Amino acid sequence: MKKDILRAANYGYNFDRQIYFNRNAKKAFSLEFVDDHSEEELVRHIAENTGGNGWIFYFRSTPSEGVRRELERVLG
């Protein structure tokens, strides 16, 4: 299951924002994105090397700068 894949990769779930996130990897997946993609695609995105300099948001619709700023504030 996708949830198990994310949990095994140390992704927590923020119920208020409805996103899976990993502070070390600085990646966040929206529920909609997870629903839209296969387990294989999810594994590939989890493994992607993003440099870790800033948060990467895997969303169905690209989040605006304002949304990114707010989520970065919430995720810390």
Added chain:
Amino acid sequence: MPERTIEDRLRGEYFDYLPEIRRVARQIETQVRYLTLPTSQSLAHYEQLIVESRIKDCESAVKSLRQRQEGGTFDPERPDDYSVLSLPDLAGVRVLVFPRGRLDEVDHALRTSFPDWASDPVLSRGETVLARTYSGYCLDVSGKVRAEYQVVPMLIGLFWKVEHEAIYKPPLLKGKADSEPMQMLRKDVEDVLLRFETEFESLIRDSA
């Protein structure tokens, strides 16, 4: 003076429409009570039917709207995209029925009067319909404020009510009570309550 946030603007909109929301709640509650009257008057001694109405409070409305956005976040660059009027349940009625044998009858009685309302059932873990949920407009009263009615097995509905008051309302638990273990336990409780009703109905059938 600081700029109004999207949340502040939505709170303002909510209170502008509150009188209309109240009128819609009264209208839908009255209609539902009238339409379920024949069932209420023919209940066996062990059967129950309760009609409850509620108005979504301001903060719940704002939060609910925010959580409908991807990432649970309003886009500050598009403040005009959001309106509390897009919520389907600003005014709501819940019909609690015990046991489940009467659900179809109540659902049918209401559906015939609200045939165009959109259906959005609440499902259990096993994809069983827990609550039959419909939303639409009471056009006699408002073409802007949508209302919702739910037909729910009473045990499930009462559990939701207690859970909501205990877990979601207290500021102390804000953001903490919706954890994964609590979500799993909620599903467990719903499963057990459904099984209880199934067994109860089987006892009633066997003793008839």
